[in-house]
Amino acid sequence: MPDPEPFDPIAEAHRQWSVRWPEHADHMAAVTSVMRVQQLLLARIEATLQPFGLTFAAYEALRLLAFTRSGSMPMGKMGERLMVHPASVTNAIRRLEQRGLVERHVSAQDRRVVLATITDGGRAVARDATAALNQANFGIPALARDEMAQLTSMLRDVRVAVGDIADVPVGSSLFTGRTVRGSPRPQTGWAGP
């Protein structure tokens, strides 16, 4: 790792904004910080996953299937759960299929639905890659759990503000896993169909 920079371009941009548009400087700095940290964390995560031949997107798809009880999920539902475009799911699953980690087949219940199913080999890779990511604390080993929980909570406020998720109390969903207040828990999810 190169020596850290004593100079922080985001702090400097905040200073420039504060001179010209002070009421917008804090929003600019927060958004630019999200962009920067995403870039740093993604690079670290993908370095951790590289020995397993997985991108982060492919890892998330594999992990999602490994969490299901049956090992299967409709491709369309995977896109919803992974919060990505259906084409991204298709690409990730195709690459996993080529390596024998996932199989695709048409649902016996509904011929319009394509299911992805994790193989035993896929479960082994998901298990080992998860162990590696956990070992690396997802790229941020030096930070405490409560700081991370606070960061998640603040980013959750952003997600609520932009309409990504409904505004339900954090305590009822993220930290206890209880049913979300006022809306029934969907029957599927990372827990699977």
Place this chain on the structure above:
Amino acid sequence: MPDPEPFDPIAEAHRQWSVRWPEHADHMAAVTSVMRVQQLLLARIEATLQPFGLTFAAYEALRLLAFTRSGSMPMGKMGERLMVHPASVTNAIRRLEQRGLVERHVSAQDRRVVLATITDGGRAVARDATAALNQANFGIPALARDEMAQLTSMLRDVRVAVGDIADVPVGSSLFTGRTVRGSPRPQTGWAGP
């Protein structure tokens, strides 16, 4: 904007992790939240910039040049300030040059250095695009300034933890613009050479 989801896939992933690897659940959720929020904010920012024909990367390059006193900066230094790969700067500047917003020329002082210089047209686009982004509060209009400052501070802890920047007090750089303690302020930056 579609109705927000009552179900939060990140909260569900946190629940799954808490059952299996409780000591890593908070890090997983924080990192996944950064990825998700980056994706949401980038989409909103690029929608705001679309009428100006700018990606966020192109906007940042133009804004950086507009902040310099001379309107010029060596391309290599732009990569450092924008925290991106030199090839990304080259691509962004080439597209801006094709639109007449930036000019490139070899430095008269050092023939090995290529300078990018913003044109009057580029300054006008930078001004209008910045006004639009400020008006949209960089994609997160509903959140208060102090929440944003706190988010920046937490993300700064992550940047320090992964070695992106040195650990200097936030108060001395981000919020007051004073010289960073223990290390002289570089002579150039967003403020220009």
